[in-house]
Amino acid sequence: MPKARYTLSKSKKIEFCNFLKEAKFPDGYASNIQRCFNADSIKWQGLKTHDCHILLQRIIPAGLRGLLDDDIYQTIAEFGKFFKELCSQKLNKDVLARMKTEIPIILCKLEKIFPPAFFDVMVHLAVHLPDAAILRGPVQFGWMYPVERRLYTLKRSVRNKARPEGSIAEAYVADEALTFCSRYMDDVETRFNRLPRNVGFSDESAYTVGVFGHGVNLIGACDLSYSEELDKLAWYVLHNCDQAQKYIKMFEDELTATGVAGAYLDRRTEHGFGSWFRNYMWKLNASEEVDDDLFALACGPDLRVRSYSTCVVNGVQYCTVERDKNKKTQNSGVACAGAYRSEIIDFYGTLKEIIELQYNAKNDGTKRYVVVFICDWYKLDDGVISTAAPYQEHSCFVDTGRRPEVFEILPDMPLNRVDEDGLLVDVAEVARLTKENQSKTITEDEENDEVDDDTLMEYCSEEEDVPVEVDSDDE
Template sequence: MCVLLRIHFQKYFTKRNQDFYDLLTAANKPLYEGASDSKLSICVKLLACKSNWNVPQKCLDFFASILVDVCPFKDSLPKSFYQAKKLVTMLGLKSEKIDCCVKGCMLYYKDNSADIECRFCHEPRYVPRKPGIGSLRHPLDEEAWNHFDAKYPNFANEPRNVRLGLCSDGFTPYIQASSTPYSCWPVVVTSYNLPPEMCMTKPFMFLTCLIPGPSNPKANIDVYLQPLIDELKQLWSEGTLTYDISMKQNFVMMATLIWTINDFPAYGMLSRWSTQGKLACPVCMDGNKAFTLKYGGKNSWFDCHRCFLPHNHAFRRSKKGFTKNRVVKDESPPILTGEEVWGWVHNIPRVIDTAHSKLSGYGVSHNWTKRSIFWDLPYWKDNLLRHNLDVMHIEKNFFDNVFNTVMNVKNETKDDEKARMDLAIICQRSDLELVPHNNGKMKKPKANYCLTSNEANNVCKWIKELKMPDGYASNLARCADVNRGQMNGMKSHDCHVFMECLLPFAFSSLPDHVWKPLTELSQFFKGLCSNTLRHDELVKLGENIPFIICKLERIFPPGFFDSMEHLPIHLPYEAKLGGPVQYRWMYPFERMMGDFKRTVKNKARVEGSICMSYLHRETTYFCSHYFKTISLFNRSQRNEGAKLNDVVTTTLSISNQLGRPSGKAQTHWLSDAERRSAHVHILINCNEVKPYIDAFLHSNSILEEDPISQTRIHGEFPEWFRAYAIDKENGVTDPNLLSLAWGPNSMVKTWHKYYINGYKFHTKAWSQGKKTINSGVYVKGVTGGGEDDFYGVIQHIFELEYYKLPHKVALFYCQWFDPRRNRGTKVHPQYDIVDIKMNRK
């Protein structure tokens, strides 16, 4: 009988009873022997502190951490404000949130609590996620991710299941050049179930396979990938038992490979669609019209892009601008679905099954060499984007061709004599055809898309003297050869910066019909590489890029257009499927391979050196989760501002900036005009003062949209606010607001450098003689149209103090250039390129 009663009592003793029992224990148990306070009373006092004095939560968290650190009875104290609130909530003082119709028709309450739309107006309860609306900031937002979720809802219902990306590329594991070529191929896997700032970072990129050198594995890469594919199949079908530290429980975690990331040659190795020959494009497949040049001997994608234009576009009917007497009526090549591609390859043997041999029709009707081992994954055909075109290499190769051709770099230009001979056969451009010379040789006329030698030298001289912000780009001056009029040794990121930012300025001396398409190409890559993409912007990019390439086809010879000039036509479509390119390009993996290269100590055992170094690094990462943060990975980031623990939080937002000065401080006495200007600027940028600005405008019957409002605020508001704050009848009791109303001290500290939000700022004088410039500032206008945007340079960096205000306020004292259009600034009407007259201030 006692056993039955015990079982019945345990069933009746619900979780709510247990919570209340824990609360009674916390209320009765003193913090230490003889103490009058308990854990519950301390928690209530913390809540009272926030309620009575409006103390920020971060401040209470800071106080709680101090108490835990200094008191010996750590287990009896709340470690954060959240923990204190959670304990007090057990008293039963809870609130209930009830949804209502957006039009106020009904409450989703009682019998209607499970409804998903209003019974009267049929408006949805939750905002629906519509295609074409919103931004793409992460692969989670893109079409391929959501398509996979719809296809496999059981996988999608567990948010802890992992999505993986795979990258493989070869690199030479020697920092110094070696007479013996050596190619090592790491296979790296990265996870995308992370916030944007953690994706593609070193702790979450895993070396899963290391293919030994010294030569390129080529077709045999599938042989080395077998263990990885087997593990991926197991993670999909069975999963692996994983411990969730937040839930304190085990669960079965599953994983899927969503795509691969490679340069173009490795793309062909992993997809098994050869990226060589006239069918090299893996998206157009057998639908492209590439051909082989008679004299150049290489494949050209010239005049392959008019089919992507609208049917009524004039370029489709042009018989002189492109191939002679050719009119294009064809549709663009269809993009095959995963099921359609699987229909192609399911009967093709794998590399690991048969010897190497070319398939029937290779190079004519298809470019399949074998069936990729990735098709062994049961879900591979359901991925919308299986292999990514690498924007990093495409942009670099495109830029190299444009730059070397426009600068007419010897042995690098695409506009050589053979290109002109092919042009005479294909195009109708008599002004560019070779002209017989008196000595029997052929003379190449100068093209209007090439700079003269003096203009090329001036471009290199401009780059030699160019200064950019710290961390924005490498030192491009080291690449400029002024005497020869060319650039040497530019890395991929140098080409990235030049293509997207410098190209319109460097080639501004070109004729408009050449400069405009090049500028549009620059803006295309700049828009494509944005951290945040919008669906409507991607649609516009997809519509613009065929037009841009067709414009370039009317300018450059057919030999200019190799596969790298064709592939950008598909990049907006892939961005629509996969999201921002930052998660799908090679930059993070190239940096990781650079780390591998620096870890090679034994050149006779390259792979062993890399493996041991990587295992040590992974062991360190694993162990770091069990130690305090200060013991491992405490290296400060580049241009790091003040740390959160070093900032004394106040109730004023203007005082809680995570910035820090650097260098030696000097004392400066503000003039009355400087003090007044600084005080007004702080007031109008402080969120807590905004209600008082509204009250000031209301008391003077001034509308906020009225142009005179800003003049009145700058001229009269500081005195009005001080008088209003010190008047006790107005009820301004916040001591920080009272201190702010009295204005700053006239004696301030000045600095030469200041770090905030990951950026470094210098004064103009401090930037003199340095390779970088960090004194330029830009303030966006309120209209958003650019008419009232301000550009300037930092003259001084002031650190102001207010009486009794616990934190200082940093200000940049700037010299502004004339913002008036066509007087101080000139904005290109089509491309929004801003030219500032530095002598008008």
């Protein structure tokens, strides 16, 4: 009896399991699903409820691509998208109305694929979930997971199975008493005063320049080096500083007054504004009082840049690509919206390096520094991330990306041009030129017969001490 269309062969099962084993998620997003894999029976066991949500909403729509028929894969992907939109933090009533009309069609597609034993009341319950979300709001306020976790905690407190209610009551009273007392113990670490694992902070009120109040917590040791792109890094900081925008406008007005064309205005501003801004603030500081943070920004960063591999921004951990290779989680992905050809599009990339630029410190010793991410950006083309070559943003110092292979540079086309005719030469003219060239070569060989020609030996010599001489004609 042939197998059903929705089943996978053993080779495809191994391919899908290998995909799951290599899948990585951001820190704190999901558990380590790799530990639930059983290589002997090619099964996943011991998955928790949250792991099943991640599988349905994220992994299965991506992992089954190419392993099943298009109609089956499309239906499962739509079913996973439905629960992904339903479990989002914010819900839109228009989206819920659209989901309400889509879920019956998705279930009908599933009925055409899977046998009737697959469909029970739990599958039919998906039809009523959009209506419940419209009345209730986000699903986080209505599902039973917090209640089930609380019941699990209460069940663990049972010591006398003959009197489970009394054991739960005593454990509950003891827990409430300890919780009440712990709120008055400031010098003792409790769950109320314990710092989170990814500590983030904000110092916007401590500085008058916004780029210094970023609140980035750098983790680990740093590597000191001299960067060749320091001027580009400094310009990127100035270009994204709100307090420096009026001075950039002043510099552009001076360039326009001197006759600089608009096509070269951005390039001249990028290369010349740093030194002009520093000289301008020095002259201004001699005559009147200048803000200390703005003056430190104009003086420029330290020539030595500090490179880190991990940092925490607003409670979110970021790691470089090299750091992520040795971890079970992936925190090197970044995404932001940017302008490209007069329109705002989404850019996705990977974090390559975390750079700290230190400026002049305050009088009390407080550091002024700016943290910059160096990334490889990829442009989003029609909903698909283009990995052919990283996109280079004009105002951002991104890496040049990987070097393209030879087969990517040379197109799959004949070497000759077929779109236009070449130079036409008569056959008699070709024969005459060939005869003259042969006679000239014979004459030169007779003149230089007694002279030893060591050119070939010098080219083919494998010894490192023998210099390779190149004739002027070869040059």
